[in-house]
Amino acid sequence: xxNVEQHPSTLSVQEGDSAVIKCTYSDSAxxxxxWYKQExxxxxxxxxxxxxxxxxxxxxxxAVTLNKTAKHFSxxxxxxxxxxxxxxxxxxxxxxxxxxxxxxxxxxxLVTP
Amino acid sequence: ExxxxxxxSHSVIEKGQTVTLRCDPISGHDNLYWYRRVMGKEIKFxxxxxxxxxxxxxxxxxxxxxxxRTGGTYSTLKVQPAELEDSGVYFCASSQVPWGRGYGYTFxxxxxxxxx
Numbered sequence: 001x002x003n004v005e006q007h008p009s010t011l012s013v014q015e016g017d018s019a020v021i022k023c024t025y026s027d028s029a030x031x032x033x034x035w036y037k038q039e040x041x042x043x044x045x046x047x048x049x050x051x052x053x054x055x056x057x058x059x060x061x062x063a064v065t066l067n068k069t070a071k072h073f074s075x076x077x078x079x080x081x082x083x084x085x086x087x088x089x090x091x092x093x094x095x096x097x098x099x100x101x102x103x104x105x106x107x108x109x110l111v112t113p
Numbered sequence: 114e115x116x117x118x119x120x121x122s123h124s125v126i127e128k129g130q131t132v133t134l135r136c137d138p139i140s141g142h143d144n145l146y147w148y149r150r151v152m153g154k155e156i157k158f159x160x161x162x163x164x165x166x167x168x169x170x171x172x173x174x175x176x177x178x179x180x181x182r183t184g185g186t187y188s189t190l191k192v193q194p195a196e197l198e199d200s201g202v203y204f205c206a207s208s209q210v211p212w213g214r215g216y217g218y219t220f221x222x223x224x225x226x227x228x229x
């Protein structure tokens with residue numbers, strides 16, 4: 001089955017700096033890669049996603065890149081703000097398997113003022 | 114539009130007891146998923162319903178777990194008998210079929226299950 005590795009497990013940055021979280025996956029059939037943000041005690045919320053036919057996608061301060069050959073994808077947050085502090089999960093899935101998500105272990109991001 | 118609703122939000126039960134978790138998906142969403150996060154580990158897929166049918170239950174850990182979705186609306190996940198290692202947060206998510214812009218799932222807030 002699919003195995004998703006996520007690094008780092010914790011990340012601390014100063015407000016205004018950039019944050020990068022990296023994930024690798026093992027199943028070349030995976031074709032959909034969402035990123036979720038989970039604040040303490042709240043539900044995971046989709047912040048950005050990318051499909052395998054696209055190499056990069058950007059939404060304001062958030063961007064995701066995908067390298068299918070190397071089987072890795074990354075989340076980039078620029079101009080970080082304290083409210084970006086949360087746990088971020090990457091996931092990989094396959095449309096042929098009903099989009100069941102295989103999650104990474106999560107990255108706890110702390111943005112200090 | 115109402116979101117995905119799960120209850121209870123918290124449940125504390127003794128080992129050997131039975132617990133039933135409920136998930137109400139967004140109305141009209143045919144896909145319903147159950148996931149679980151055990152303390153400090155990744156969120157793990159349990160199973161996937163399409164309407165009332167189990168599309169994929171490969172993530173169910175053992176036969177102490179039983180999921181149902183009668184009538185294709187809400188779903189229940191029963192753990193019987195509960196063991197200590199079943200403690201964690203159980204998330205439900207739903208999505209439409211087919212996906213449009215790939216905005217994917219909407220997750221519920223989860224049920225935190227503690228088995229003592």
